[in-house]
Amino acid sequence: MGVLLLLALFSLVSWAIILYKGMSLHRAYSQSRTFLDVFRKSTKFSEVNSVCVQLQASPLVGVFQAGYQEVNQQVRGTGKEEKPAGVAARPTVRSLESLSRALVRAATGEVTRLERRITFLATTASVTPFIGLFGTVWGIMNAFEEIGRMGSANLAVVAPGISDALITTAMGLAAAIPAAFFFNLYNSRIKVLSSMMDDFALEFMNIVERNFT
Secondary structure: OHHHHHHHHHHHHHHHHHHHHHHHHHHHHHHHHHHHHHHHHOOOHHHHHHHHHHHOOOHHHHHHHHHHHHHHHHHHHHHOOOOOOOOOOOOOOOOHHHHHHHHHHHHHHHHHHHHOOHHHHHHHHHHHHHHHHHHHHHHHHHHHHHHHHHOOOOHHHHHHHHHHHHHHHHHHHHHHHHHHHHHHHHHHHHHHHHHHHHHHHHHHHHHHHHHHO
16 A cells, blocks of 8 residues: 555656646746747847746746846946047957856756656656556455465455556556656756757857857
């Protein structure tokens, strides 16, 4: 009974994660597409920043805001330098390497956020079959003990105990199979979002290099 309850707990938690992450990743991808459309149609970073609040589920928002903050800090720093008379101050960034590091750091944080709770699915997929097997072995041991106690090995004595013992194996597989399937599925979706972040970071760097150097 304890093994069945443990397997049921694993199954319930994994299904809760499956449903939550499914909706979360779908929203992240959908809002990322919307964000890219806004970003490519806008002429100023400030315009893009104004819509970030509405698209917080997108990991691209976190990457953009990190880059936007770094650009602002560098531009404000250069604005304090003295300019020759009659020369208009042009906003410039001091270090593209610092900007690149800020984008990479933000992208890493966003990937970590996307992967949160996914590892439990991997744990469920790898552990629950063994828990189920343990329950089966324990049940078969009890069945043989019952056979020894009754002094009879006919089918009517053996079958019920072994049948009950095999239930835990079935429960273990029932918990493991969907967990393994959705773990691989969500990992592939996270890789797509990670690739989108890498591409966006390069696009952001190109825009900054053209306009602020």
